[in-house]
Structure formats: C-alpha cells, structure tokens
Amino acid sequence: DTGVSQNPRHKITKRGQNVTFRCDPISEHNRLYWYRQTLGQGPEFLTYFQNEAQLEKSRLLSDRFSAERPKGSFSTLEIQRTEQGDSAMYLCASRRDPGPYGYTFGSGTRLTVV
Amino acid sequence: SQQGEEDPQALSIQEGENATMNCSYKTSINNLQWYRQNSGRGLVHLILIRSNEREKHSGRLRVTLDTSKKSSSLLITASRAADTASYFCATAFYGGATNKLIFGTGTLLAVQP
Numbered sequence: 001d002t003g004v005s006q007n008p009r010h011k012i013t014k015r016g017q018n019v020t021f022r023c024d025p026i027s028e029h030n031r032l033y034w035y036r037q038t039l040g041q042g043p044e045f046l047t048y049f050q051n052e053a054q055l056e057k058s059r060l061l062s063d064r065f066s067a068e069r070p071k072g073s074f075s076t077l078e079i080q081r082t083e084q085g086d087s088a089m090y091l092c093a094s095r096r097d098p099g100p101y102g103y104t105f106g107s108g109t110r111l112t113v114v
Numbered sequence: 115s116q117q118g119e120e121d122p123q124a125l126s127i128q129e130g131e132n133a134t135m136n137c138s139y140k141t142s143i144n145n146l147q148w149y150r151q152n153s154g155r156g157l158v159h160l161i162l163i164r165s166n167e168r169e170k171h172s173g174r175l176r177v178t179l180d181t182s183k184k185s186s187s188l189l190i191t192a193s194r195a196a197d198t199a200s201y202f203c204a205t206a207f208y209g210g211a212t213n214k215l216i217f218g219t220g221t222l223l224a225v226q227p
Contacts, residue, residue, distance in 0.1 A: 004156075006156075031213070033214065033215075035217075040220075041219065041220075042202050042204075042217035042218050042219050042220050043157070043202075043217045044217070045214050045215070045216065048213065048214055050213075055213070056213070056214065089154075091156060091157070093157075097213075100144065100145045100162060100164060100206070101162075102147055102149075102159030102162050103147075103149075103157075103159060103215060104159065105149075105156035105157040105158070105159075106156050107155055107156045108155070108156050110154075
C-alpha cells in the first residue's frame with residue numbers, strides 16, 4: 001500500500017492554457033474522488049468514479065473540466081482554457097466500497113494560473 | 115457547497131491542554147468523519163462515526179455525534195505541538211447516485227509548545 005499518488009505537485013500555467021493532472025489511487029480501491037480546495041476553505045467535491053464509470057459530477061465542474069479513469073485504474077483531470085479562478089489545490093482520494101471506510105487522500109496538485 | 119460548519123474557526127492552546135472542535139451539518143447522514151490537514155498537504159482520515167453511534171474513541175481522540183441536533187464534536191486530549199493542523203468534519207450520505215463526502219469549513223488548531 002503506497003498511498004494515493006498525485007502528479008505534478010505544483011503546476012504554474014498561463015491563462016488560457018490546458019492542464020492535466022494525474023492521480024494513482026490505492027490499487028484495491030474501486031472508488032476515486034476529485035476535490036478542489038481554495039485557501040481557508042474545506043475541500044469541495046468535483047466528481048467521483050466507481051471503477052471506470054463516472055457516477056456523479058458537481059455543478060462546479062464546468063464544461064472546461066473533464067475527468068477520466070480508463071480501465072478503473074489511474075485517473076486524469078483536465079482543465080481546458082484555464083482561468084485565474086481555477087487556481088486551487090486539486091485533491092484526489094480513493095476508498096474501498098462497499099463499506100463505511102474513510103478516504104485516503106493524495107498530497108494534491110497546486111495549480112496557479114497567471 | 116459546504117455541508118457543515120466547524121466552530122471555532124481557529125483555536126490556540128498550550129501543549130498538554132485538551133482541544134474541542136464542534137461541527138454542525140444540515141442534512142441526514144450515514145456517517146460523519148474527521149480529517150486533519152497539515153499546511154499545504156493532503157487530508158488524513160482520523161475517525162469515522164456511524165449515524166447510529168453516539169461516541170467513539172481512537173487513541174487521544176474522542177468523537178461524539180448527536181443526530182437530533184445535527185452536530186458532532188472532536189476532542190483531542192493532552193495535545194502536542196504536532197497536533198497543529200486544520201481539522202475538518204465531513205458528512206457522508208449514500209442515496210441514489212450520491213456517494214460522496216461533504217466537508218465543513220475547518221478549524222485551525224495551533225498548539226503552543
């Protein structure tokens with residue numbers, strides 16, 4: 001069990017560019033979640049996967065955001081045409097389901113849009 | 115959107131003292147969880163309490179849950195400088211297509227050595 005891995009740790013991009021983040025969950029966890037966190041706030045839910053199926057998306061996830069989890073393994077979160085308001089920490093978490101288990105979070109990717 | 119609110123927003127105590135944080139939420143839940151976050155890092159799961167439980171212990175942590183008041187509290191006993199972090203409560207409701215944690219706004223705990 002090597003934990004949840006997120007890459008990159010930091011990303012600085014110019015407004016209008018596209019960015020992609022990767023999350024490698026714990027291998028036996030079938031649920032994978034993406035959250036966004038801004039300074040001084042709690043994490044806000046973006047989307048989650050059960051294996052490869054994306055089951056729920058927040059209204060926060062505009063059409064510039066897309067997430068995938070091919071073959072139910074790692075996941076990617078892409079933001080197209082980034083805006084300064086996209087600057088935040090993007091957190092990935094996984095857990096086993098079914099069962100009332102806690103989430104295991106990665107260290108996050110901090111995005112800065114300049 | 116945030117489901118819960120933690121109280122206080124910030125708390126400063128001396129090492130060895132107890133720290134109590136409260137969380138209120140709005141909707142029905144299946145369970146409530148507490149997480150710790152050190153500055154700029156990911157969240158670490160501390161403890162989970164189910165909706166049919168009233169109290170749970172884990173080491174120096176004690177969590178209570180009052181579903182009639184839609185509130186929970188986290189008590190950290192004999193605090194240490196290493197407990198300095200932000201603490202978040204998160205509620206889980208599993209219904210239909212919904213299966214996610216909703217986080218509160220957090221309490222920033224500072225333990226002075």
